[in-house]
Structures are given as structure tokens and as C-alpha cells.
Amino acid sequence: LKRKITQKQIARELDISISTVSKALKNSDELSQDTKDKVQAFAKFYNYKPNQFALSLRSQRSNIIGVILPGISHHLYASIFTGIEHYANKHDYNVIVSVSHESYDDEVAKIEMLANGHIDGFIVSLSKETINKNDLEHLIHVVNQGIPVVLFNRPTNQIDCDKVVVNNFTSAYKAVKKLIECRKKRIALIISDCHMNSSAINDKVEGYVQAHLDHGIPLNENLIVKISNTDVSDYTIKSFFGRENFDAVICVDEMSAIQSMRLAKEKGMEIPKDISFISFTDGILSQQAYPSLSVIAQDGEKMGEMAAMMLLERIESTNKEEIYRTEIIESMYIERESTLN
Amino acid sequence: LKRKITQKQIARELDISISTVSKALKNSDELSQDTKDKVQAFAKFYNYKPNQFALSLRSQRSNIIGVILPGISHHLYASIFTGIEHYANKHDYNVIVSVSHESYDDEVAKIEMLANGHIDGFIVSLSKETINKNDLEHLIHVVNQGIPVVLFNRPTNQIDCDKVVVNNFTSAYKAVKKLIECRKKRIALIISDCHMNSSAINDKVEGYVQAHLDHGIPLNENLIVKISNTDVSDYTIKSFFGRENFDAVICVDEMSAIQSMRLAKEKGMEIPKDISFISFTDGILSQQAYPSLSVIAQDGEKMGEMAAMMLLERIESTNKEEIYRTEIIESMYIERESTLN
DNA sequence: TTGTAGGCGTTATCAC
DNA sequence: GTGATAACGCCTACAA
Numbered sequence: 001l002k003r004k005i006t007q008k009q010i011a012r013e014l015d016i017s018i019s020t021v022s023k024a025l026k027n028s029d030e031l032s033q034d035t036k037d038k039v040q041a042f043a044k045f046y047n048y049k050p051n052q053f054a055l056s057l058r059s060q061r062s063n064i065i066g067v068i069l070p071g072i073s074h075h076l077y078a079s080i081f082t083g084i085e086h087y088a089n090k091h092d093y094n095v096i097v098s099v100s101h102e103s104y105d106d107e108v109a110k111i112e113m114l115a116n117g118h119i120d121g122f123i124v125s126l127s128k129e130t131i132n133k134n135d136l137e138h139l140i141h142v143v144n145q146g147i148p149v150v151l152f153n154r155p156t157n158q159i160d161c162d163k164v165v166v167n168n169f170t171s172a173y174k175a176v177k178k179l180i181e182c183r184k185k186r187i188a189l190i191i192s193d194c195h196m197n198s199s200a201i202n203d204k205v206e207g208y209v210q211a212h213l214d215h216g217i218p219l220n221e222n223l224i225v226k227i228s229n230t231d232v233s234d235y236t237i238k239s240f241f242g243r244e245n246f247d248a249v250i251c252v253d254e255m256s257a258i259q260s261m262r263l264a265k266e267k268g269m270e271i272p273k274d275i276s277f278i279s280f281t282d283g284i285l286s287q288q289a290y291p292s293l294s295v296i297a298q299d300g301e302k303m304g305e306m307a308a309m310m311l312l313e314r315i316e317s318t319n320k321e322e323i324y325r326t327e328i329i330e331s332m333y334i335e336r337e338s339t340l341n
Numbered sequence: 342l343k344r345k346i347t348q349k350q351i352a353r354e355l356d357i358s359i360s361t362v363s364k365a366l367k368n369s370d371e372l373s374q375d376t377k378d379k380v381q382a383f384a385k386f387y388n389y390k391p392n393q394f395a396l397s398l399r400s401q402r403s404n405i406i407g408v409i410l411p412g413i414s415h416h417l418y419a420s421i422f423t424g425i426e427h428y429a430n431k432h433d434y435n436v437i438v439s440v441s442h443e444s445y446d447d448e449v450a451k452i453e454m455l456a457n458g459h460i461d462g463f464i465v466s467l468s469k470e471t472i473n474k475n476d477l478e479h480l481i482h483v484v485n486q487g488i489p490v491v492l493f494n495r496p497t498n499q500i501d502c503d504k505v506v507v508n509n510f511t512s513a514y515k516a517v518k519k520l521i522e523c524r525k526k527r528i529a530l531i532i533s534d535c536h537m538n539s540s541a542i543n544d545k546v547e548g549y550v551q552a553h554l555d556h557g558i559p560l561n562e563n564l565i566v567k568i569s570n571t572d573v574s575d576y577t578i579k580s581f582f583g584r585e586n587f588d589a590v591i592c593v594d595e596m597s598a599i600q601s602m603r604l605a606k607e608k609g610m611e612i613p614k615d616i617s618f619i620s621f622t623d624g625i626l627s628q629q630a631y632p633s634l635s636v637i638a639q640d641g642e643k644m645g646e647m648a649a650m651m652l653l654e655r656i657e658s659t660n661k662e663e664i665y666r667t668e669i670i671e672s673m674y675i676e677r678e679s680t681l682n
Numbered sequence: 683t684t685g686t687a688g689g690c691g692t693t694a695t696c697a698c
Numbered sequence: 699g700t701g702a703t704a705a706c707g708c709c710t711a712c713a714a
């Protein structure tokens with residue numbers, strides 16, 4: 001139960017002044033080597049570590065960043081966090097995580113709590129509820145206080161700050177292109193979470209359409225279906241499988257992909273011979289499904305590192321030129337069993 | 342870009358002393374109502390918030406706790422984190438998370454980094470590597486510094502501190518009992534990660550054995566198999582399925598359960614009619630598998646809340662009576678399709 | 683009822 | 699080379 005030693009105590013023990021101790025510990029060259037050696041040896045012996053609270057008070061910086069995630073079970077957010085933590089730790093920062101659970105109220109409360117706390121900056125992915133409400137006062141307030149913010153994955157153009165986003169258009173484009181290469185011609189697009197009025201969905205639809213046009217595949221609007229949640233057990237999707245005729249499916253998330261595959265199997269179709277599947281988010285489900293699921297995946301770690309990099313740059317930059325950047329992380333295709341050439 | 346206002350500035354503006362401001366903000370009753378009103382109104386108008394760095398310096402407390410997890414994708418750890426965060430936030434604490442990725446070196450580095458930082462206490466689940474090395478100097482060092490520590494899920498009796506653990510014995514016991522109730526008599530136990538020399542595995546085996554004895558079911562040691570990792574694609578497990586004869590399987594984790602189910606199906610067995618499955622960790626895989634997997638699940642949120650509760654109590658307790666507690670969280674059975682009555 | 687002084691641990695400026 | 703002093707923002711005896 002030994003309290004940590006301070007410069008004051010070292011000074012008293014060695015019968016020198018506190019400022020000499022401070023300088024010795026910083027290896028200042030205005031001190032004699034003798035004194036420095038003596039102090040440093042003593043400090044080392046008693047395992048001196050500077051008091052971070054005092055340092056923070058002086059510098060008004062904590063080297064802690066706050067990360068607001070809508071969820072944490074989700075594979076994408078888990079790997080984004082890994083990326084953030086990796087970059088942050090490497091640069092001597094710690095990470096406070098707060099999860100909004102897709103709730104607006106949680107998001108507001110947690111951001112506020114952190115903004116009045118020890119945080120040097122924020123990395124935020126907005127909750128679905130926030131996007132739908134389109135109420136961003138809490139974040140605007142943070143930005144106005146001069147606290148650096150990086151938005152990622154689910155941006156909004158209502159906030160002027162650095163951003164890291166995925167390219168939903170090209171993701172969808174790539175998926176369609178891949179399926180066309182597999183000689184599929186009737187490609188369904190299943191959009192879960194269609195209550196989200198984010199640009200993410202529109203961009204995907206546009207990419208889907210454009211890929212059809214570019215490859216001369218006829219577009220059938222009936223093959224685009226929206227379901228309100230990620231649970232596919234509802235009537236909409238079952239009747240869709242019963243009614244329409246298609247040989248490939250693109251799902252916005254892996255959960256609905258898994259369940260759609262089950263519906264296809266129940267219809268007696270063979271995957272990927274009769275019908276191929278691609279989903280947009282990678283995760284353990286995609287990997288372990290049977291057959292395993294090909295995906296257009298976001299590189300979460302890369303997104304996280306990028307976001308952390310932008311934030312630390314902003315925190316440590318002295319000149320306040322307000323040229324905010326938006327970085328786009330391209331997705332990649334991971335081939336598994338649910339598609340084949 | 343407005344910097345935060347301080348008591349000093351309020352004092353200057355209102356032409357009173359700093360300590361009067363301080364007292365007014367705390368609604369001290371040695372001040373006139375007039376002064377208090379004036380100060381509070383002013384403070385509110387300029388959105389005064391106390392500077393946490395200054396508060397921390399005075400109190401030597403940050404209201405931040407450090408959480409070390411071996412992984413974060415894992416459903417159990419995700420929900421444990423949720424529980425910790427929930428309890429911590431409710432009591433005005435923030436949470437710094439650090440992931441060791443099951444690596445000893447990471448764990449040591451991250452604990453050290455946090456211990457020299459702004460942390461009031463630790464909640465730690467040891468990495469596999471640490472448990473195997475059995476080198477706990479880094480944590481003993483933390484405890485000796487007087488920093489409160491709560492160990493959870495993977496404890497060690499080498500460290501004297503509060504602990505939150507699961508009851509592996511009764512978990513295994515319950516699983517066997519359940520399967521016996523389903524009229525299964527030849528119950529296999531598949532142990533992945535058998536290189537872990539933790540008590541967790543021994544306790545499970547003992548529970549497995551005891552349940553057999555208590556219910557008069559003959560014990561067949563050949564039905565206990567250990568595989569070195571969670572990937573079941575290796576020869577050991579395939580030959581096990583080829584060689585032995587059993588009508589139920591208990592798996593230590595859901596991944597090997599999923600893959601074992603696949604082997605069973607390939608053998609032409611029907612689940613759960615011919616063979617039942619139970620796994621020990623709940624997660625999205627168990628829920629989405631086909632058939633979905635019955636589990637003996639740990640209540641992660643409860644574990645997390647309990648750990649946070651014990652830590653905060655320890656942090657805020659003044660008297661240092663060193664009566665450390667170990668709380669046991671009981672597991673619960675979640676019935677799905679892979680078993681049936 | 684209000685104000686003064688000192689301290690939390692550190693660093694930077696300036697004087698000796 | 700070394701040390702005294704002030705400052706970061708807040709709190710709290712103790713004076714006035």
C-alpha cells in the first residue's frame with residue numbers, strides 16, 4: 001500500500017529543490033551530470049512516475065480520446081475499435097468507449113458526460129435513432145466548444161468535421177459486378193433496416209442500378225425489397241421468395257443473408273449452383289455459415305486507424321486551419337462458398 | 342471556438358473572490374442568497390463546468406476505471422462490457438477499455454500504461470497466455486500500489502483481490518443433467534483450448550463426472566476428447582466422430598459446437614432426434630445456427646455489473662479492511678432446437 | 683457574509 | 699548549476 005512518490009519527496013530526501021528535480025528528470029542540460037545521475041537513480045529506485053493529473057491540469061490535455069459506438073457486438077464495430085485502440089496506444093493515448101445501443105438519448109447523455117470530462121476529442125458513429133431524428137445539437141455543441149470530432153461510418157453533412165466513410169456506391173457496384181461474372185442475371189437486393197433514412201441505402205441502390213446499366217443487364221425493380229428490421233422471419237421476405245424469380249441475392253447485412261439462405265434451401269435451391277449470395281458486412285456468422293457467405297467487407301481496423309489518425313492530428317495541430325477532410329475506405333471482396341465462378 | 346469558463350473568470354467579471362464563487366456554486370449556506378443567485382445565474386449562462394483535471398489533481402481520483410479484456414468480439418465479453426459500462430456510468434464513472442488479444446505482452450503493456458495514468462481501479466480478465474505462463478507480476482505490482490483490482494471470469498488464486506467467477510462445475514453438471522432428462526445416455530464432452538491449464542476445464546470435467554455418478558449413468562472416459570484449438574477441422578475430432586458412439590455432445594464453446602453439428606449431419610444423424618448438442622457460451626452463432634443451439638450461458642451483463650459494483654465499492658471505501666470477496670455468477674440454461682425433451 | 687492563503691504535482695521563467 | 703516563484707483550476711481552513 002505504498003503511495004506514489006512525488007518530485008517534492010525526492011527533493012526533500014536529496015535535499016535539493018523541486019525544480020532541480022524536475023529538470024533532472026527531464027535530463028535538462030543546465031544541470032550537472034552528477035545531480036542528474038543522483039536524482040534519476042533515486043527516482044528509478046522508488047519507481048517515480050509523473051502524476052498524470054498534475055500534467056493534465058497544466059496542459060489541459062489527458063491523452064484520452066472518447067469513442068462512441070452504436071454497438072459493440074457487431075463485428076465491424078469491434079474491429080473498428082481494435083484499429084482505434086491500436087493507433088491510439090501506439091501514440092500514447094488511451095480510449096474511453098461508450099456504447100449508445102443505437103439510442104439517441106444514450107448517445108446524447110454519454111457524449112455530454114465525456115465532453116465535460118477528461119476527453120481530448122471524439123470519434124463517433126451516430127446511432128440509428130440519431131440519424132432518423134436528425135437532431136445533432138449535442139454534437140454541434142461539442143464541436144463549438146472546440147473539441148475535435150471525427151465522424152465515421154455513418155456521417156452527416158450537418159456537422160463540419162473530419163470524417164471516415166465507406167463507399168456504399170462502389171460496394172454495391174462490386175457485388176453486382178461479381179455476380180454478373182458468375183453468370184447471374186436476376187439479382188435481388190434485400191435491404192434490411194429500411195427505416196433508416198441514411199444515404200447509405202440510397203448509395204447502395206444507385207450502385208446496384210449503375211452496375212446493371214454498365215453491364216447491359218435488364219433492371220427489374222421488383223427485385224429490390226425493403227424489410228423493416230434485420231429479422232427476416234416476417235411475411236414480406238417469405239412472400240418475396242415465393243413470388244419473384246432470381247438467381248442471386250445481395251443482402252445488406254449478414255443476418256438477413258443467413259436467413260435468406262435458409263429460405264432458399266427450403267425452396268430446394270442449391271447454393272451457389274442455383275442461387276448465389278453476397279452480403280455487405282463480414283462477421284463470424286458469414287464465416288461459419290453453411291455454406292459460408294461471400295461478402296463485400298469493410299476493413300474495420302483500417303477505418304479505426306484512419307479515424308484515430310485524423311483525430312490525433314487534429315488534437316495535436318496548433319494552427320486551427322479548418323480544412324476538414326473526408327477519407328473514403330474502399331471495401332474488399334471476400335470470396336467464400338456462397339458464390340462461385 | 343470558445344474556451345471553457347473558469348471560476349477565476351466568473352470572479353473577475355462579478356468582482357468577487359474566487360472562493361466566494363466556489364462556495365456559491367456549491368450552494369454553501371454561509372453565503373447570502375443574493376450572491377449565490379448572481380453567481381449561479383452567471384455560471385449557467387456561460388455554461389460553466391468544473392474542470393475535471395483540477396478536480397482530479399485535488400482528489401487524486403479521475404472517476405475512470407480501466408477494463409482489460411482478452412477479446413471484444415466474443416459475445417460474452419461484449420455483454421460483460423455492457424454490464425460494466427452500465428453500472429459505471431450510472432455512478433458517474435467512465436470506462437477505458439483495453440484489449441489484450443489473449444497476449445501476455447499486450448496485457449502487461451496495457452495494464453502498465455493505465456496504471457501510470459488516470460485510472461482509479463482495474464477490472465481484468467486475464468489473457469490465455471498469461472494464465473499459461475502463470476506470470477502475474479504485473480498485476481501483483483498494481484495491487485501493491487494500492488490500486489483496486491477486480492478479476493473476473495478467469496481468476497487466479499495468486500492474486501489477493503475481489504473476484505467474479507462463473508461456476509464451471511455446476512454449468513457442466515447442469516448440461517449433463519439436462520441431456521439425461523432428454524433420455525440421452527452416451528454424452529460426449531468436447532474440450533477445445535485444452536492447452537489452457539486453467540481450473541475452468543478441470544471443474545467442468547468434474548461436474549460432468551459427478552452428474553453421471555449422481556444419475557447412475559455409466560461413465561465412459563473415451564467420450565471426453567480434448568482438441569487444441571477452437572477449430573474443429575482437424576483430425577482428432579473427425580476420427581472421434583468416426584470412432585465413438587454417442588447420442589449427445591457438450592461443447593466448451595459455440596464454434597466447435599457448430600462444427601461438430603456439421604460433422605454429425607454429414608454422418609447422416611438428425612439433430613436433436615439422433616443426437617443433441619449443448620454448448621457453454623451463448624452468442625450470435627448459437628442463436629442463428631441451424632438448428633439453433635441450446636446453451637448453458639453466462640449472464641455477462643450481470644457479471645459486468647457485479648464486477649463494477651465491487652470495484653466502485655473498493656475505490657470509494659475509506660477503511661482498508663482487506664476482506665476480499667469472490668462472487669459466483671450462476672449460469673442458466675437456454676433451450677433451443679439442438680436439444681429436446 | 684466575504685476574502686485570504688495554501689496546497690494538490692508539475693513545469694517554465696527568471697533570478698541568483 | 700541551482701533555486702524561488704508563479705501558474706494550471708479548484709477547494710477549504712481560517713481570517714476578517
